[in-house]
Amino acid sequence: MIQLGLGLMGAYCSYSGYVYLRSQMEIEQRQQIYQSLLTQGLLDQKVRLLDPRFRSLRILGRYENPFPEYRPQTLFEFFIMRFIELTHYGRRGGLPVDPKSLKKTLPSAYPDLDLILASRRGEESVKGHPALPPLHNRMSYTWLGQSCGLLQISSLSFLLDPMFQDHLVNKYFGPQRYVSAPIGLNTLMEKTDGAPEFVLVSHDHPDHLDPDAISLIGNSSQWIVPIGLGKYLKDRGVSNVIEMDWWDRLPLTFEKSSDRVTSHYEVVCLPSMHWGGRTLMDSNSRLWCSFMVLRDGKALFYHGGDTGYTSELFRKLGTEFGPVKFAALPIGQYSPQWHQRPRHVSPSESVQIMKDLQCHKMVGVHWGTFVLSSENYLEPARQLRMLARKDNRPNSIIVPQCGRTVVMDTAKMDFDHDEKAAKEGESVVYQ
The missing domain is CATH 3.60.15.10 (Ribonuclease Z/Hydroxyacylglutathione hydrolase-like)
Known part of the structure; x- marks a missing residue:
């Protein structure tokens, strides 16, 4: 059972790492294409939607964010946040008890x-x-x-x-x-x-x-x-x-x-x-x-x-x-x-x-x-x-x-x- 759990965790980490690296490579490649189009003067008002940076991005059948500011949330972070919420003292958000x-x-x-x-x-x-x-x-x-x-x-x-x-x-x-x-x-x-x-x-x-x-x-x-x-x-x-x-x-x-x-x-x-x-x-x-x-x-x-x-x-x-x-x-x-x-x-x-x-x-x-x-x-x-x-x-x-x-x-x-x-x-x- 432990071996199965470790195997699943390893597979998930490998998948998450691969998707993250692919996303970063795609973002960098799109930025290079954008700079090339910009240099050639091809992003004028008539063809500005050629801008490749903000097209939807799909990797391994799932959509990803093509933005350099984005940091993906893993399952580990998701469950850490749920644990933090469970250990929070008092009513979350400061909601008053009295309706x-x-x-x-x-x-x-x-x-x-x-x-x-x-x-x-x-x-x-x-x-x-x-x-x-x-x-x-x-x-x-x-x-x-x-x-x-x-x-x-x-x-x-x-x-x-x-x-x-x-x-x-x-x-x-x-x-x-x-x-x-x-x-x-x-x-x-x-x-x-x-x-x-x-x-x-x-x-x-x-x-x-x-x-x-x-x-x-x-x-x-x-x-x-x-x-x-x-x-x-x-x-x-x-x-x-x-x-x-x-x-x-x-x-x-x-x-x-x-x-x-x-x-x-x-x-x-x-x-x-x-x-x-x-x-x-x-x-x-x-x-x-x-x-x-x-x-x-x-x-x-x-x-x-x-x-x-x-x-x-x-x-x-x-x-x-x-x-x-x-x-x-x-x-x-x-x-x-x-x-x-x-x-x-x-x-x-x-x-x-x-x-x-x-x-x-x-x-x-x-x-x-x-x-x-x-x-x-x-x-x-x-x-x-x-x-x-x-x-x-x-x-x-x-x-x-x-x-x-x-x-x-x-x-x-x-x-x-x-x-x-x-x-x-x-x-x-x-x-």
Whole structure:
């Protein structure tokens, strides 16, 4: 038995070492090709996507990160962290024992269903909302916990990384949600004319994709996912799915009405520095990504999903797509940094991504939902508010309230204008 264990450990170490060396060799080779193309002047605006550094990378049937900043996590590190968590004294994340104290520090709001429904129906005006932007310029975002959000651009709806469950494994074991979803998915669909037109899933981790959401939405929406996740959805009865590789572009098709007649929408699948897998056995068998939503060739929204910080990538995205109107960027699950930094960003790194993307406005997501790391549950929000004050942009760097619908006027968003926030019905409107 000992010999078998040692043999398995040796095989795993050999596999991990080989994958790491192959990844480093590929990164170095891509960098050399990039420098050669740069020297020859072949990376101008017309052919800039020839840049080989940020193409998806697959080794021995599994996806790997092609970024020099990335450090892979081995099973040894995984189990060491689980041991550290088990020996932690007190409640992880500093969560208060009293539910009332938790609710006081992290209050939720109810989504503005009147506004969401009116926008879906292409209505210019909404009762109780006299100062709304015109429908064509109207963009709203409702944070629903973790990286899950409902985005509306004019009358078009996108559900992002759907996660409505109160647990990741089951209700008895594993991480439990400490702030419930502000609305159930079933209720959201009933009150807003059904499923959204599109569902964007950045990767397959349990906190970004809820199995019950798959069943509820089914084929009513067009699912847009990275490579490999399509099979997972099809195994659960969903055939209305499109898989994308990094840098793939997808023109969106839908029933034409109102503003959609003249506007051309497009989703671009983009790299992120993360990893995939729902169990230990399927680690990195499916790709991970971020998404950019464009209208008439201009970047309106960036969905960061989950990522570590890699400066060259995000600067390239800013060069390629910037300026970007609005982004939902992760700000939590970054501690301890020696363990988390290759895969998750801190609030300061998230703000740097915003700057790299030349982004006018961001909301910080991926916090305040599950305890998945060691920082205090309120620390991401506190740090982001501090950074917003430091940059004197309190209405451009936003700590969202779970469930609160925020509304923006895409025609007024610019770097020189930190829009004022005003309560408008159940929403916050930035003017």
